[in-house]
Amino acid sequence: MVNQKPFHKTHIFLSLLVFTNVALLVTSKSTIEPCANSDSCNALLGYTVYTELKVSEVASLFQIDPIALLTANAIDISYPDVENHILPSQLFLKIPIVCSCVDGIRKSVSTHYKTRPSDTLASIADSIYSGLVSADQIREANSISDPSVLDVGQTLVVPLPCTCFNGTDNSLPAIYLSYVVTPVDTLAWIAARYSTTLSDLMNVNAMGSTAIKASDILAIPLPACASNFPRYAADYGLIVPNGSYAITASHCLQCSCGPGNLNLYCQPASLAVSCSSMQCRNSNLMVGNVTVQQSGGGCNVTSCNYGGFVNGSIITTLSTSLQPRCPGAQKFPPLIAPPTSVIRDTTFAPSPAPQSDGAGGTGAPKSSSSVPSTTSMLPGLAPIGGPAGSASGSASDACSLINPLANFPTAVLLLLYVKFMMAIL
Numbered sequence: 001m002v003n004q005k006p007f008h009k010t011h012i013f014l015s016l017l018v019f020t021n022v023a024l025l026v027t028s029k030s031t032i033e034p035c036a037n038s039d040s041c042n043a044l045l046g047y048t049v050y051t052e053l054k055v056s057e058v059a060s061l062f063q064i065d066p067i068a069l070l071t072a073n074a075i076d077i078s079y080p081d082v083e084n085h086i087l088p089s090q091l092f093l094k095i096p097i098v099c100s101c102v103d104g105i106r107k108s109v110s111t112h113y114k115t116r117p118s119d120t121l122a123s124i125a126d127s128i129y130s131g132l133v134s135a136d137q138i139r140e141a142n143s144i145s146d147p148s149v150l151d152v153g154q155t156l157v158v159p160l161p162c163t164c165f166n167g168t169d170n171s172l173p174a175i176y177l178s179y180v181v182t183p184v185d186t187l188a189w190i191a192a193r194y195s196t197t198l199s200d201l202m203n204v205n206a207m208g209s210t211a212i213k214a215s216d217i218l219a220i221p222l223p224a225c226a227s228n229f230p231r232y233a234a235d236y237g238l239i240v241p242n243g244s245y246a247i248t249a250s251h252c253l254q255c256s257c258g259p260g261n262l263n264l265y266c267q268p269a270s271l272a273v274s275c276s277s278m279q280c281r282n283s284n285l286m287v288g289n290v291t292v293q294q295s296g297g298g299c300n301v302t303s304c305n306y307g308g309f310v311n312g313s314i315i316t317t318l319s320t321s322l323q324p325r326c327p328g329a330q331k332f333p334p335l336i337a338p339p340t341s342v343i344r345d346t347t348f349a350p351s352p353a354p355q356s357d358g359a360g361g362t363g364a365p366k367s368s369s370s371v372p373s374t375t376s377m378l379p380g381l382a383p384i385g386g387p388a389g390s391a392s393g394s395a396s397d398a399c400s401l402i403n404p405l406a407n408f409p410t411a412v413l414l415l416l417y418v419k420f421m422m423a424i425l
């Protein structure tokens, strides 16, 4: 069972190569995941707020629940009138979306946009949806013959990129973030920012080198807590990334992931809504309650767990297990106050790393990793994480370490070899 997954991914990987080769000829890159059936899954979009917008306005751009938007970003929902809180321009948010399977390819098609005066396909794509879609993709999805005449009030489908890869990455639960590369990004910076590795990012995105360019869309795997709800549950497939929350069961339950472990933990939400019983049968425990009892052989842990939302009822399961040690109190991901300004994230800002010495001197970069400026980025988009000069300097350092991989066929063989080794291990 465990050994099957890498083989399966290799298969996907091969298919990706074929697709990517075709895609390369056309336009900017995004990861394409073939899919077979009509199952949908959960994914995230990396979205940059284009102007000051209320929480509810951002949510309605994607037709999602404002509370789901807040919890996905670990924003405290107990603030009064939080849905009308105004989010600052250029704030980066994770948008939880449903990822469907359309014509054999994973994509999100649940987003619709009603045009307003002065909208153009380019402004909708590049600004309002922050580069997650291109003007051409909107034009195609809506069979628009003349993009220069957009009727005001016309409802457009906005196809958005998403991937699921079966909710796993290297056999561990993961949710995928569709991330629009900015002019100052390097693959090394993105890997550090999202606590993943260069090779994992390259593998997931079927890349032959670490070169990325602005407006490429990368799939970034985020470690997550998976649920195990039955297929007929309304929230089947719920998956919560480490460090965040999700609201489910008609706002009755709140589930969190991390920081201590990657076990999904659900408990009653503090929102004032009426809910069906959350008590476990034959016990006085509520969903989220855990009791421990020291016994000779270890610690007897009884917990009342959430098992999915079925026909308007909250399914609960009581489980008892003997564990070597009693678990400590449940820990929760830290919540943040509704943001009022964009804090520049300097934690992972590229800086001249010790790497540059080991990588063979300070000579000119061997491969072109500088980002071309011929992109459709917003004029107002400030570089995040420091001056562009230092960013690209570091990029070349990071790239020269991986330079042998820039040779595409070699990279393919290498990666397949790694995959193969992983499969037999």
Ligand SMILES: *[C@@H]1O[C@H](CO)[C@@H](O)[C@H](O)[C@H]1NC(C)=O
Binding pocket: 005, 008, 166, 167, 168
């Ligand atoms: C998808 O993942 C599940 C476990 O999360 C596993 O049981 C199933 O076999 C996987 N399917 C494929 C096609 O890899």
Ligand SMILES: *[C@@H]1O[C@H](CO)[C@@H](O)[C@H](O)[C@H]1NC(C)=O
Binding pocket: 195, 223, 242, 243, 258, 259, 260, 262
């Ligand atoms: C989850 O997040 C916490 C806090 O950010 C981190 O310490 C921990 O290593 C993460 N766990 C995984 C598996 O990524």
Ligand SMILES: *[C@@H]1O[C@H](CO)[C@@H](O)[C@H](O)[C@H]1NC(C)=O
Binding pocket: 267, 268, 285, 286, 287, 288, 289, 290
């Ligand atoms: C059970 O959970 C409820 C709601 O989260 C909480 O109020 C209560 O104190 C818990 N009871 C025990 C015994 O832990």
Ligand SMILES: *[C@@H]1O[C@H](CO)[C@@H](O)[C@H](O)[C@H]1NC(C)=O
Binding pocket: 293, 295, 300, 301, 302, 320, 322
């Ligand atoms: C563990 O606790 C449960 C409920 O309190 C009890 O039914 C069970 O017998 C206990 N098991 C052991 C091994 O002590």
Ligand SMILES: *[C@@H]1O[C@H](CO)[C@@H](O)[C@H](O)[C@H]1NC(C)=O
Binding pocket: 232, 310, 311
């Ligand atoms: C949900 O309710 C409908 C009718 O009320 C019933 O036919 C169906 O079997 C129920 N589904 C489950 C999973 O209980």
